[in-house]
Amino acid sequence: MTGVPPSSAGPGGRPRVPLALQVFAALSAAVGLVFAGSFLHDMTTLTSRLALHQEGSLRAMSPLAERLIEQSMEHGAPQHISELFRVLAERPQAGTAQLLDARGRLVDPSDLGAARPAAPAPPAGSVVYEVPIEAKPSCTRCHGVSSGRLGTLRLIASDAERAELRRSLVLSRLAMALIGAVVVALASLAIVRRLVHAPLGSVTAAMREVAQGRFGARVEGELPGELQVIADGFNTMVSEIARDRGEIVDLHQKQLAHADRLATLGELAAQLAHEVRNPLTGLSSALQVLQREAEAGSPRRGLIDKMLLQLSRMDKTMGDFLRYARLPETAPRPFALKDALGRVLFLVGPRMKAQKVELRQLLPDSLPLLLGDPGQLEQAFLxxxxxxxxxxxxxxxxEVAAAPDGNGAVLVTVxxxxxxxxxxxxxxxxxxxxTTxxxxxxxxxxxxxxxxxxxxxxxxLASEPGRGTTARVRLPRAKGAA
Ligand SMILES: Nc1ncnc2c1ncn2[C@@H]1O[C@H](COP(=O)(O)OP(=O)(O)O)[C@@H](O)[C@H]1O
Ligand SMILES: [Mg+2]
Known part of the structure; x- marks a missing residue:
């Protein structure tokens, strides 16, 4: 009998992926997608808000700085300007400031008369807010009569703060993703166990029972969802198989008994035919003697000729019958002994069960193929x-056992x-x-x-009265069979 072994390979030999892993992958993909979407959204809104916020701060700071510069100019105290720039330089996180002249060159606030290099471009990604410094009447004292713009105050908020925010956001999301993965894994296991493994356990247990020949096995209890449909289908199928099997076994038993009777009758008839042929031979020899003695053409001779003809017809009929009744031609071919014995044991199974006979099978899967007529040999083992x-x-x-005998044949013991x-x-x-x-x-x-x-x-055949009998059958293995 074959069991239902758990297999790690799917159809075509592809490795079977555990269900829990499949659910985990599906859940992870779904959760990961939502997660990645929300992460991207948070990242863009937060960084753009921060940029707006930074720009707002710069804008709020600008009138103050502008005013300070103007007053310093009016009071002829340019050191206040350098003071402002020093304070700003000490707090780089709040931003930096550049003072540009009307031609866009960089002014050194601590030395207004120093050479002015071209202003460097603000670092990429930084927020820049520029405040024009317009010429006022009071400015003419130092700057001479000029109209329009005297220069620009450029306030720059660096990208560092946003980079820091991005980093902490990435770190916190990574930690959440890790925790999420663990939660999803545990959830997948729990879901698969509760919805699939536990209910399917009762189905596979019933399947194993049936595979071992216990056709009374059924899937008991209420199963969740569509699994109940499978369980009902299985139960119905097993009931039908059990009924059909009962009918087949009955039929087999009847055929067996019938075949046995036929074989017996055939053998008896063959024996009878054989017995009848001997006296027929005696009769025809005696008649041949009488035939020689009878006058040719006489009515007596005609009668003897007719009798001899009938006798030879009878002899021929008996010969034909004997040829027919003899064992049919053997048709040898390689065959698996285990399968043949399986069919035999299936036939005697019900009788053994009725007599409480226990079966012990010692039939290794590694047995080589045998060469013979499986149909005839099944009859012999039966x-x-x-x-x-x-x-x-x-x-x-x-006990039915088989093993290679070490001489290239296989020894079967019953x-x-x-x-x-x-x-x-x-x-x-x-x-x-x-017979006894x-x-x-x-x-x-x-x-x-x-x-x-x-x-x-x-x-x-070997036997110990009171202890049992052993039949040993030695059969040749098929050529080339391992
Ligand atoms: N396993 C066995 N145990 C005991 N006796 C046996 C066994 N096999 C055969 N015999 C004896 O051999 C006899 C002949 O067997 P068999 O040729 O099969 O004819 P049948 O079974 O019709 O009697 C049986 O009647 C029985 O006495
Ligand atoms: Mg017998």
Whole structure:
């Protein structure tokens, strides 16, 4: 019997991905997508808000700085300007400031008269706010009569603060992603266990029971969702299989009994034909003597000729019948012994069950293929098993074993723990019609031996009265079979 072994390979030998892992992957993909979307959204809104906020601060600061510069100019105290720039330089996180003249050159606030290089471009990504310094009447004192712009105050907020925010956002989201992955993994396991493994456990348990031949097994209890449909379908299917199987076994038993009767009748008829042929030969020899003595053309001679013709017809009919009744031609081919014995044991199964006979099978999967006529050999093993079971009316153990015999053949043993055979009978059991059973034919063992011999094997019987009988059948293995 075959079980339902858990397999790690799917159809086509592809490795099977555990269900929990599949659910985990699907959940992770969904959660990850939502997560990545919200992360991108947060990142862009937060950084753009911060940039706006920075620009706002610069804008708020600008009138103050502008005013300070103007007053410093008016009071002829340019050191206040350099003071402002020093304060700003000490707080780089709040931003930096540049003072540009009307031609866009960089003014050194601590030394207004120093050479003015071209102003460097603000660092990429920084927020820049420029405040024009317009010429006022009071400015003419120092700047001379000029109209328009005197210069520009450029306030720059660096990207550092936003970079810091981005980093902390990435770190916190990474930590959340890690926790999320653990939660999703645990959730997948819990979901699969609750919704799939636990309910399917009862289905697979029932399947195993059925695979081991216990057709009374059913999936019990309420299963979640569509699994109940599977369970109901399975239960119905097993009931139908059990019913059909019962019918098949019944039919097999009937056919078996019928075939047994036919075989017995055939053997009997063949024996009868053989018995009849001998006196027929005697009769025709005697008639041939009379024929020679009778005058040719006389009515007596005509009668004898007719009798001889009828006798030869009878002899031919008997010959034809004997040819027909003989064992059919053996058709040898490589076959798996385990399968053949499986079919035999299936047939004797119900009888064993009824007599409480326990079966012990020692049939390794590594057995080589045998060469023979599987149909005939199944008949032979069936006879041996039936004899064994019939010898154990009060129960016992039937052991069917097979192993290579070390000489290139395979030895099959059918052993029972039954009544055994008396030493005097052991020599006679292969004689046709020898039987110790009421209603026995005494043809089982002779036919069995004939089949084994016709298939190139040999059959021996050993018995210990009161302890049991062992039949040993040696059969050739197929050429090239390992
Ligand atoms: N396993 C066995 N245990 C005991 N006796 C056996 C066994 N097999 C065969 N015999 C004896 O050999 C006889 C002949 O067997 P068989 O040729 O199969 O004819 P049948 O089974 O019809 O009697 C049986 O009647 C029985 O006495
Ligand atoms: Mg028999």
């Amino acid at each position: 006879n041996l098993c039936l004899n064994a079971v019939q010898a154990m009316p009060e129960g016992g153990t039937l 052993r029972d723990s039954g009544a055994g055979i008396a030493p005097g009978d052991l020599e006679r059991v292969f004689e046709p019609f020898f 059973k009421d209603g026995g034919s005494g043809l089982g063992l002779p036919i069995t031996r004939q089949i084994v011999l016709a298939n190139g094997g040999e059959l021996r």
